[in-house]
Amino acid sequence: xxxxVDENTKVVYQGLTGNQGxxxxxxxxxxxxxxVAGTNPKKAGTNVEGIPIFASVAEAVQSxxxxxxxxxxxAPGVRNAVLExxxxxxxxIVVITEGVPMHDEAYFFNKxxxxxxxxxxxxxxxxxxxxxxxxxxxxxxxxxxxxxGPVGIVSRSGTLTYQALYELTEKNIGCTTCVGIGGDPVPxxxxxxxxxxxxxxxxxxxxxxxxxxxxxxxxxAAEFIAAHLTKPVVAYVAGVTAPxxxxxxxxxxxxxxxxxxAKAKMEALASAGVQIGQSPSEAGDLIAExxxxx
Amino acid sequence: xDLFEYQGxxxxxxxxxxxxxxxxxxxxxAAVEAATQLGTPVMVKAQVHTGGRGKAGGVxxxxxxxxxxxxxxxxxxxxIRGHIVEHLWIEKASxxxxxxxxxxxxxRSAKKHLGMLSAEGGVEIEAVAERNPDAIAKIWVDPVxxxxxxxxxxxxxxxxxxxxxTDQTVDLLLKLYRAYTDGDADLVEINPLIVTPSGKxxxxxxxxxxxxxxxxxxxxxxxxxxxxxxxxxxxxxxxxLQYVGLEGSVGLIANGAGLAMSTVDVVNQVGGQPANFxxxxxxxxxxxxxGAMEVINNDPNVKAxxxxxxxxxxxxxxxxxxxxxxxxxxxITSPIVIRLDGTNSAIAWKLLDPYLxxxxxxxxTMLEGARLAVDLAKGNSR
Numbered sequence: 001x002x003x004x005v006d007e008n009t010k011v012v013y014q015g016l017t018g019n020q021g022x023x024x025x026x027x028x029x030x031x032x033x034x035x036v037a038g039t040n041p042k043k044a045g046t047n048v049e050g051i052p053i054f055a056s057v058a059e060a061v062q063s064x065x066x067x068x069x070x071x072x073x074x075a076p077g078v079r080n081a082v083l084e085x086x087x088x089x090x091x092x093i094v095v096i097t098e099g100v101p102m103h104d105e106a107y108f109f110n111k112x113x114x115x116x117x118x119x120x121x122x123x124x125x126x127x128x129x130x131x132x133x134x135x136x137x138x139x140x141x142x143x144x145x146x147x148x149g150p151v152g153i154v155s156r157s158g159t160l161t162y163q164a165l166y167e168l169t170e171k172n173i174g175c176t177t178c179v180g181i182g183g184d185p186v187p188x189x190x191x192x193x194x195x196x197x198x199x200x201x202x203x204x205x206x207x208x209x210x211x212x213x214x215x216x217x218x219x220x221a222a223e224f225i226a227a228h229l230t231k232p233v234v235a236y237v238a239g240v241t242a243p244x245x246x247x248x249x250x251x252x253x254x255x256x257x258x259x260x261x262a263k264a265k266m267e268a269l270a271s272a273g274v275q276i277g278q279s280p281s282e283a284g285d286l287i288a289e290x291x292x293x294x
Numbered sequence: 295x296d297l298f299e300y301q302g303x304x305x306x307x308x309x310x311x312x313x314x315x316x317x318x319x320x321x322x323x324a325a326v327e328a329a330t331q332l333g334t335p336v337m338v339k340a341q342v343h344t345g346g347r348g349k350a351g352g353v354x355x356x357x358x359x360x361x362x363x364x365x366x367x368x369x370x371x372x373x374i375r376g377h378i379v380e381h382l383w384i385e386k387a388s389x390x391x392x393x394x395x396x397x398x399x400x401x402r403s404a405k406k407h408l409g410m411l412s413a414e415g416g417v418e419i420e421a422v423a424e425r426n427p428d429a430i431a432k433i434w435v436d437p438v439x440x441x442x443x444x445x446x447x448x449x450x451x452x453x454x455x456x457x458x459x460t461d462q463t464v465d466l467l468l469k470l471y472r473a474y475t476d477g478d479a480d481l482v483e484i485n486p487l488i489v490t491p492s493g494k495x496x497x498x499x500x501x502x503x504x505x506x507x508x509x510x511x512x513x514x515x516x517x518x519x520x521x522x523x524x525x526x527x528x529x530x531x532x533x534x535l536q537y538v539g540l541e542g543s544v545g546l547i548a549n550g551a552g553l554a555m556s557t558v559d560v561v562n563q564v565g566g567q568p569a570n571f572x573x574x575x576x577x578x579x580x581x582x583x584x585g586a587m588e589v590i591n592n593d594p595n596v597k598a599x600x601x602x603x604x605x606x607x608x609x610x611x612x613x614x615x616x617x618x619x620x621x622x623x624x625x626i627t628s629p630i631v632i633r634l635d636g637t638n639s640a641i642a643w644k645l646l647d648p649y650l651x652x653x654x655x656x657x658x659t660m661l662e663g664a665r666l667a668v669d670l671a672k673g674n675s676r
Contacts, residue, residue, distance in 0.1 A: 076510045101478055101508040102400060106437040109405055114438060127606055141606050141636045157552020162604045162636055163660070183551055186405055212552055215402045238555040241562045246538045248571055250551040279560050281661050 002131030002177040003152065003197040003204070004092060004120060005068065009135050012037040012060040012090065014081045015072030016048050024072065024096075024139050025051070031142050033135040036064040057088030068092035070128065070137050078124060079104040086116040094137045095123035095188070105186035112188075121188025125250075127158040127180035138180070140165070146174040150205035150294060151287060153178040154194035156187075156217070157250070160210050160238060160280060167284030168208070173291050176204045183212065183250030191221035199229055206232045206290045208283065209274070211265055213239035214253040218265035226272035232290045233274045236283035237262045295504045298341040300383040301517050302500030306484075309473040311466055313497045316385030325366035326359055328384040334358050338365040341381035342374050345418070350374040355387060388498060392456060393486035395419055396467060398435075398474040407435040407474070411453040411467070415486035441471045462495040463487075478508035526570065526593050533585040535572060542567025543597040543671040545590035545628065547583075549574050549608045557602045560660060566668030569596045574608075583616020584623060591626050599628050600667035602660055605636025614642035618649060629670045631655050633663035 011028070015021035016038025026049060029035040037060035038048055044055035054060040057069060069085040071078060071093065078100045085093045093112075105124060112119050122129060128138015133147030139158075144166045151168060153175055155161040161180045168175055179194050181187045191209060198204045207229075211218040218237060225233055240262040242248050244255045255261050266276050275290070277283025297305060303313040317328035318341070329336045340352030347353050352374050354365040362384070372379045393416035401408035412430045414422050422429055431453035435441045443464060450463050466487070474482045483501040490496055504514060530537030536551065540558070544566045548554035554573040561568045570593070574586050590599055603613050613634060620626065630653065634642050643656065650656055657663035 075507065099507045101511075102480055102505050103437065103475055103478055103508070106400060106405065106407065110436055110438045114436075139606050141604075144636065155552075157550060157555075158606055159548070159550025159553035159604045160556055161552075162606050163553060163556070166604070166635060185400055185402055210552070212555060217402075220403065236556075238552050238559060240559045241568075242555060242558065242571075243538070243540070246571075248538065248551055248555045253551055253555065279563060279661065280556060281659070 001201050001203045002134055003194070003201050004177065004179065005129055005131050005135045005137060007032070007134040009068050009092070009137070010034045010036045010064060010066045011068045011070055011137055012039060012057055012064070012066040013070050013072060014039050014057065014085065016040070016051065017043050017053060018072055021072030022048055028136050028138070031136045033137060036060070036066050057085045057090065061089045066090060068094065068137065071095040071097060073097060075099040075101070079108055082108045082121065083111065086112055086119050091118060092120045093122065093188070094126070094128050095121070096126065096128060096138050098125040100124040100184065102185050105184060109186050109188060120193070122179065123182045123184070123188055125184045126182030126187070127161055129177065129179045131177045132175055140178065140180070144169050145178065146172070148174040149176040149203045150174065150291060151208055152176050152194070152198035152201065152204040153208045153210070154191055154198070155180050155210035156183050156212050157210060157238060163280045164208055164210055164283070167280060168287065171284060171288045173288060176201060183253055185215070191217055192224045195221060195224055195229060199231060204231065205294050206234070206287060208287050209233055209235040211235060211237040212250065212253050213237070213242050213248065213255050213262050214250070214260040216260065219268040222268040222272040222274065225269070225274060234277060234283050234287045234290060235266070235269045235274045236277045236280055237265045237269070295506050295514060295517060296343045297502040297504065297517055298343070298381060298383070299339060299500050300341060300381070302502035303497065305477060305502050306473060306497055306500055309469050309477070311469050311473070311497055312495065313500070314385045314388055316383055319382050319384060320380060322363060322366040322370065325382055325384050326362050329356065329359055329362040332384065332386050334362070335387040336362060337385045337387050338362060338369060339383045339385060340369050340372060340374060340379040341383050342377040342379055344375045344377050347374055352379060388488060388496060389491050390488045390498070391491045392489040394455060394488070395422070395485045396470060396487050397481065397483035397485070398471060399481045401434065404434055407437060409433040409435060409441070409449065409467070409471070411449060413453055413455050419485065435471070440475070441468065443468060456489060458493060459489050459495050466495055478505045478512050479503060480505050526589060529592065530572065530589045533589065535574060535582070535586055535589065537589065538571040540568050540570050541595070542569045543595050544667050545569045545593060545596035545599040546602070547572050547574060547586045547590060547599070548602040549604065553602060553604055557600065557660070557664070560664045561600065561668060564661070564665045564668050566664070566671060569593055579612045580616035580619045583613055584620040587617070587620040587626060588624055591624055591628070596628050597673070598667045598670035599626070599630045600663055601630060601632045602663060603634050603636070605634070605639060608636070609638045610634045610636055610642035611638040611645060614645040618645065621649065621654065629653050629655065631657050631663050631667040631670065633657045633660055
């Protein structure tokens, strides 16, 4: 099994008519994802390589039965796109776009939590989600993934997610689902959401978690792992040597006032029984040892 | 984007909050002229993006114009925690009866906005939090519903300020919240928020960080004044690259913040010293790659370059073309180690093949690439 997406997930792409949306929408379809619709109010009634374009997500849902959306809309339009998707009736919204203002993220996260509690938001500023062999929503490179479990992956960083997948595939270890939750200040899906879902998924036998400096998401995950996870977890945290007060690319990745250091995060995770790799490769070696013992 | 105090006050004033009259200057003559115009006494305040200005001698009271001249001369050029003072804010001096603290920022755990208010202002809020956490009244505001006057009043009462200024404080905090949300700020902080002997609530200092992602709907240009920064960072910034200058000899180029951070870690781990953090971002093409290599090449400390790319949204063949283009356009002085995996990596390797040699080396893993680059930076040949 997999979490959040599988071969039955039907996806509408908001921004399918744009460069990035079209490129990755087609790649996702080639992979086997059910790419059933695109939206663009100005191009409703047309199609992109056979995929029908609708004026709104609601119309796309009505005509195609789409139950997920993938957002490739430029940052200024993301707030409305997310609200439109939730109102339109999809249950999963994956926002790839980076550079969304913090106040927009805080607004639509809380709006969805209050009015659409059964909608799962992933991102913004994330690579998306892949259940290898079943569906890929977003920009994850598929040739580095291997299907049929037993490892679930959750990561705050895009390229480190690929690195993690690559480490596993090199060792001939499959993955149930790989979720990139993104590096922004208000991620729609948290480590905890993914850990809880992996715990429930019978095919996931171990979890690989990739964190980075800034905020306290890893510390919160550590508490959750200690209290609720029966499956082994291996973690890597990027930014051990990051200087304080400097934003390391991601809006969320900053050590400030002595808080959010990689060291504190690794200590919290280790005390929850998580095995810590000092590099992505070391984390890969650790997960291989865990899998060998399953 | 961090604002200087005077920019923060302009920002607050545009939301009708009470601030002092003042003038931003960059020379001693202009400081004296400003003080003449405002009328003494004035405060002479260093404008730098760091705290601890007072302790470093960057904030002085000037009773007359001679004192303005002396203080301005001393403060301009002063080094405050690594920041050289180029701007001064000359402000009409205020009489102070009480000092409070007020701020709004995002609470990332709660995913709500957090307001903090304290009757113990004028000192670092972290110190108050440690010594007497009960002295800080906190309010969590839902971004959807916002802050209403009733909630705000309860919050002010909880902070146990002077009851005579409750109404004024409620009014000011509602404006502060509006500045925070409508102005797309990541942080708005007033420390101290003062009460004058005549009972007026007044903004005496301003710390504001604006969200650069909101530049499509905010006019951020006036706040982007030239500021002393690392020359390498300035060059990278001009090319739109995410760059942080470090002290070592291994120049790094990676795609994605996480991988770039991890590359810094791994280079340290194998005994090297990174010269920088550099994220070329998603979808980086030949131009971006060339720009990144120019920035690294211009850093005299760099003895070897490690390019660590994993292609997701970035296509490895475009990166390869960028590297080839860069070595043709610019004389790269250091040997380059390249690790390229992911989308179109096989095409990329083929493209690079004719150029490989002692100066351009392809590595199969991140760890091996880091080791090789560190070795080359130490002057060992391959």
